[in-house]
Amino acid sequence: MPAVTRTTCAGRPAWLVRTSCSAMLVSVADGGALVLDHWGGDGGALDGGLNGDSYLPHTPWNRPSQAHFLDGVPLAYSVHGDRAFKEPGLVVARQDGSSVSRLTLSEDHVEGDVLRLVFEDPGSGLLVEHRFAAAVEHGIVVRDVRVENRGAQPLRVERIASAVLGLPPARYQSWALTGRWGDEYQLTRRDLMPGKVVLDSRRGFTSHEANPWFALTEAGQDGPVWFGALAWSGNWSIVFETERNDALHVVAGINPFDSAWHLEPGESFRTPPLVCGYADDGLDGAARLMHRYQRDHVLPARHRGTPPPVHYNTWLATSFDVEVGHQVELATRAAELGVELFVVDDGWFGARRDDHAGLGDWVVDPVKFPGGLGELVDEVHRLGMKFGIWLEPEMVNPDSDLHRAHPDWVLHLPDRETTLSRNQLVLNFARDDVREGVVEQVRALLREHRIDFVKWDHNRPYTEVGWPQAPVERRREVWVRHVRGVYEVIARLRAEFPDLMIETCAGGGGRADLGILGVADLAQVSDNTDPSDRLRVQHGFSRAYAPRAMVGWVADAPEPTTGRTSPLEFRFHVAMQGVLGISGDILAWGDDERTRAAGLIAEYKRVRPTIQDGDQHWLVPPSDRGPCAVQYVSRDRDEVVVFVYQVRGVVGEGPRRLRLRGLDAGRRYRRSGDGAVTTGAALMAVGLPSAFPPPEPPGHTEDWRSRVEVWRAVGEESGAVRQEEV
Incomplete structure (x- = not known):
């Protein structure tokens, strides 16, 4: 199926952007706002349900006069001038000091795996182009925004986000990488409550204190993950705004702090890209999508x-x-x-x-x-x-x-x-x-x-x-x-x-x-x-x-x-x-x-x-005390490498099992060193022991133990090799 298709949603013009494991559906609402009708799993079933009423829950209006506002509606971009009161992704000022823009869709282009939607503000001559590029096999959508001044007077871009992402009402948790010098990249979780949470850097570069990556999960859920990372090494900002109906509004891009961009007539500006995706197998699955995409598309x-x-x-x-x-x-x-x-x-x-x-x-x-x-x-x-x-x-x-x-x-x-x-x-x-x-x-x-x-x-x-x-x-x-x-x-x-x-x-x-x-x-x-x-x-x-x-x-x-x-x-x-x-x-x-x-x-x-x-799987995340294990599987699933660590052993704690992941269940694997053979199914269902043999010499501390195990797939000709319990 094509990566990008034109369709309709609730009678509105819409576009479906698909990857191997997710879909992003955007449409244009009355008044020109860009709505994110769906971002998540696909399963090939979206096409049949797009022409009826929108399946997204909307905010119950306090009174009929508010029915045309967009509060509580997940947006794919927010502009100062939309009928909404949430964090704007775009603020552009005119010579007269006004910064209200009213955009209408003027063009749409489907070019292979790329969707471009072009909006214009007739009053200022502002052109806004949204780009959605699908890295289909990697489960990734890359978004950026280009603005151009087609008017007769200069414009000042006071804020421009690379992307806005809206999620329907639910209780969400955000995951971020925070820390300080010497203690960078600490994975932190936060329950998102009504109001705003801001991650950013104003230091001129990415910073030790925070990183322009995020992930979102529903509270109490281990599966679905929405994630994104900004390709920018300067000041950046990611805003999470929980609306009154628990819809989530995410704005990510260059930090507007002390920053503006002057656009003379005919000049343009393009944002750095936001790389985003969805995985239904947790943070580990989201990380593997990012790793594959970076190996194939980002690193030189x-x-x-x-x-x-x-x-x-x-x-x-x-x-x-x-x-x-x-x-x-x-x-x-x-x-x-x-x-x-x-x-x-x-x-x-x-x-x-x-x-x-x-x-x-x-x-x-x-x-x-x-x-x-x-x-x-x-x-x-x-x-x-x-x-x-x-x-x-x-x-x-x-x-x-x-x-x-x-x-x-x-x-x-x-x-x-x-x-x-x-x-x-x-x-x-x-x-x-x-x-x-x-x-x-x-x-x-x-x-x-x-x-x-x-x-x-x-x-x-x-x-x-x-x-x-x-x-x-x-x-x-x-x-x-x-x-x-x-x-x-x-x-x-x-x-x-x-x-x-x-x-x-x-x-x-x-x-x-x-x-x-x-x-x-x-x-x-x-x-x-x-x-x-x-x-x-x-x-x-x-x-x-x-x-x-x-x-x-x-x-x-x-x-x-x-x-x-x-x-x-x-x-x-x-x-x-x-x-x-x-x-x-x-x-x-x-x-x-x-x-x-x-x-x-x-x-x-x-x-x-x-x-x-290969593909990385954290079997046991690190902690101040106890076991830790991380596994790597080659792309062809021929080799598995497992690092097992013991940090400050706990006295009297019994052994644990480390169930491997991502193997070929029907193949047999041999452990280097002792030649033990078992099946991929056994390694995933039964696993390996986390325990270490008694330390040598006697009296040596249980702290700081580690080992590496390597398992390689074997062919049928190895049937004579003894089968051992792992």
Whole structure:
């Protein structure tokens, strides 16, 4: 069946947008409002019921005079000027100060899997185009909005959401990823009551405190989930408004805080997309839809078919004390362990001795590298590894050659003192000369050296955000133009150096979203490398983002952030949930640690394709105490990888069973190691024990236990293999 079809609903013109597992039905009500008549399951049964009365419950009117209002009606977009009193998705002001728009449908276009609905406001010349793009096989609908000024006078866009989503009356719960530095991506649930709940960032970037992802469930229900994620790395806002009849109104897009966009006649503006979907199998099912979509459509295409490499990062071993001889020693040891990428972190450039100076001067320090950076780059390549380097191109220290030459390049206001954070300021990427200057510097570095990988960092929020060089009517565009400028710079560098891989980092996990992941291959999720904390961080991160984009680090013990100590295997098994990375002083590791680490890296490489490209299932979510387990199934269901953890064991607690998911029930699977064979049906119905054997040596703590089990499908020719109870 086609992804998009024209139809009617309750006598109104309507359009049905279908994916493999859901449907979105929109119609135009009297007065021009765009109604979301249905968003959820399909089952192929919607077509037959669309021509009768609307099946959506409407608000009972308090008195007949309110019958034409849209309160309580789920909308697909809300405009200031609609007959509604809920959060608007669009507010556009005219020269006379009026900001009321009255839109009427003028065109509809069905182009393959894409629906475009065009509305116009004759009074202002405003054109509004809604785009619904169905990623059919992934169960995803991507929405965005474009506005254009077709009138004779300028317009000011004061608010423009990427999408509005309305759900019919019910008791809803919202799920969000919240936290702080070192404790990012905590999955939090909130009962939605009458009124508004707002998630947002006003920090200039995605933020550690919240992430532009959400999920919605009905209270007490484990099944249906509605979800969305905004592809934007700047200020963002998601508003949940519960109406008086318990209908839910969701508005998601660029944060209108301190922001506006000037439209001269003939000019247009397009929002970042909102990626949204529906799953009937809970948060885990919603996450798998997002993972598949990101792997196939979001992450840069150049490296989608190549597994991200096991990498070593020097930060926790050297901090700013970078010296070529020591770096060569670290690289040699990393290669012996089986590392595939060696990354030199902060401290290699300019006058960089600490975080007070040098940022913005992307030239090699001749004291630390008297023979030039090429000496280390060549040695790393000779050792069989790729070479990576740390950059923070969006920032500058006042004590730098760049700032002394161009003090006006930073975000600033002429009559306000600028605030330092980490001793640095933010470059204004809204400016053409700033973007060109940064591209020129980074281009020179990449051309001179065979650099395969860049860790692109970002270590402070934005204050005193101003652009005094711009025309007055354009100055509040700086928040949006800056983010677009960052995307542009990275995209230009990727186009010129197509094999370059990029990791996004912002003080750890402060910038991971579908916008930055469109130009970066990987994301750092936290500066906190404590594995028990990371279980919760990675669980939350993976609700929204694919494991192949998630960087995990194995650090030294005790862990530098929390001071806790855990076994090497536990640290590795946690970091292996996505893209395996190692930091810390590996030169101080003993022979036994190095041998075990090399074995764990080799084990990870064997199962890496299933972890990074398979379907993820959290069997037992992490908690402060007790078991935790996460499973990965290859797309062809030939291989299953299960990580089992015990965090702070509970004395006297009996064993539990871990029932696997997503296997082929009729196939048999063999466990690597002991050769035990059982069926997919048994693994899903009976499962595996969560218990661990008694610790060795006697007296060793029950805390921090972990193991990995790998099951691979076997053919009929293996019938002679003994059947064992699992």
